Amino acid sequence: MGSRCLIADAEPLVRATLRRWLEAHGWEILEARNTQEVHESLRRAPLEVVLLDDRLPGLSVHKLLPELREMSPLTSLIVLAENAAIDRAVQLVKLGAEQFLPKPVEWSVLSRAMECVHEARRTRNPPEDLDPFLGTSPLIRRLEATAQRVRDSDRSILIQGETGTGKGVLASWLHRHGPRAHEPLIQLNCAGLSPQFLETELFGHERGAFTSAVSSKQGLLERAHRGSVFLDEVGDMDPLVQPKLLKVLEERRFRRLGEVEERSVDIRLIAATHQDLVERVRARQFRSDLYFRISILPLHIPALRERPEDIPPLAHASLAQLSRELGRPGLKLAPQAEAALRAYPWPGNLRELRNVLERSVLLSSRSTLRVEDLQFNGSAIARMLNELPEETTSAPELHLTLREVERRHITRVLEAEGGHVGRAAQRLGIPRSSLYQRLKSLGLSSKVWNPDSKV
Numbered sequence: 001m002g003s004r005c006l007i008a009d010a011e012p013l014v015r016a017t018l019r020r021w022l023e024a025h026g027w028e029i030l031e032a033r034n035t036q037e038v039h040e041s042l043r044r045a046p047l048e049v050v051l052l053d054d055r056l057p058g059l060s061v062h063k064l065l066p067e068l069r070e071m072s073p074l075t076s077l078i079v080l081a082e083n084a085a086i087d088r089a090v091q092l093v094k095l096g097a098e099q100f101l102p103k104p105v106e107w108s109v110l111s112r113a114m115e116c117v118h119e120a121r122r123t124r125n126p127p128e129d130l131d132p133f134l135g136t137s138p139l140i141r142r143l144e145a146t147a148q149r150v151r152d153s154d155r156s157i158l159i160q161g162e163t164g165t166g167k168g169v170l171a172s173w174l175h176r177h178g179p180r181a182h183e184p185l186i187q188l189n190c191a192g193l194s195p196q197f198l199e200t201e202l203f204g205h206e207r208g209a210f211t212s213a214v215s216s217k218q219g220l221l222e223r224a225h226r227g228s229v230f231l232d233e234v235g236d237m238d239p240l241v242q243p244k245l246l247k248v249l250e251e252r253r254f255r256r257l258g259e260v261e262e263r264s265v266d267i268r269l270i271a272a273t274h275q276d277l278v279e280r281v282r283a284r285q286f287r288s289d290l291y292f293r294i295s296i297l298p299l300h301i302p303a304l305r306e307r308p309e310d311i312p313p314l315a316h317a318s319l320a321q322l323s324r325e326l327g328r329p330g331l332k333l334a335p336q337a338e339a340a341l342r343a344y345p346w347p348g349n350l351r352e353l354r355n356v357l358e359r360s361v362l363l364s365s366r367s368t369l370r371v372e373d374l375q376f377n378g379s380a381i382a383r384m385l386n387e388l389p390e391e392t393t394s395a396p397e398l399h400l401t402l403r404e405v406e407r408r409h410i411t412r413v414l415e416a417e418g419g420h421v422g423r424a425a426q427r428l429g430i431p432r433s434s435l436y437q438r439l440k441s442l443g444l445s446s447k448v449w450n451p452d453s454k455v
């Protein structure tokens, strides 16, 4: 799934034209015809970008922009306007717009604007005020003890952990509590970047290095001089760029693209990956010399399902933060809601926990969330349920095949048991091994159950 962009414009033709171009460039598109629909879309799902016509019916753009800024601080707001006077642009930026594009929009201008959005997201620093060691489990205590030991070292650190476990949050903590805390921390996500792009981002280029290099550009390494570089998804780094990174780590030297002279740079590398790097080395996709260099000090963040006792304190911390951000004081969890959160397997880890709570708070007016307020609908389990055929009201289940009924029932029981195969098997009255066989033969993907769960 691509990044999400909302096109907010009253003109169907404008929406259709922008949609076609943006979809062709990998964006997932939502549309809004007025300001009310903009609010609804933002409440339903997180958005990376809103392309906002400044004459959208409903609230004036002067009122809407500050509201959207507050509702969703990480969404990029780009205003499209026919009146492209500079003082107007300045005014809109002051109100919270990130960019201002004159209408009719030229594709090259839009392309640059969307690239800026991607760039800002790739290099955006992780939130600084989160405590990466929240919880009481032995696993998280061990991680804290190891992190405390390595934070003062100047060696590279490798953080491993599933998606959403908080690798970026830990990287930020390591920088802020390390010897380079007063110097910059520069972040780059290496996933999906072509070797040329990655190289110019990291090392910069000289004027004329390639056709579109009309001026010279400083790379991220130079910007991070004396500070730290956080390379997220380092396992995805193109093999052509890997030896150049190794050279920086070993010799502290590099060349900008198209430059003859070498430059020196002093950085501390914090790398992160959700992949098994040893496996990548074995498959010859990651250089072994670079692996040994960056994995001297490895830190592993455990998945949330391995430490369910940490879920309640993490959920309470997220609710306290949401209380502040959304102006909803006293947000709490009812005991059953807390138990439901504990039982869920959280394939998307802390990020998913935060998203589920945010959605639940936005869609409920209660300050103590009950189990029925919890909005797991973005989760793998709920998606599976939604994919199942609708029940007919007159004769429920009669139109279903036996296989479909079985599939539906097993999915429901697994959902009720938070993806826990052992407990689901007990409820179904069959051995765990038989349930695994049924899951396989019914084609239920491991996303709906927790592969590590024990009876």
Ligand SMILES: Nc1ncnc2c1ncn2[C@@H]1O[C@H](COP(=O)(O)OP(=O)(O)OP(=O)(O)O)[C@@H](O)[C@H]1O
Pocket (backbone or CB within 6 Å): 126, 127, 130, 131, 132, 133, 134, 161, 162, 163, 164, 165, 166, 167, 168, 169, 170, 232, 272, 274, 314, 317, 318, 350, 351, 352, 354
């Ligand atoms: N210690 C924490 N306390 C509260 N929330 C957290 C914590 N760590 C992470 N989160 C939540 O999870 C989100 C993802 O964190 P982060 O980007 O650090 O994870 P990640 O492991 O680097 O993810 P990815 O593998 O996708 O790069 C954060 O934006 C935050 O909402």
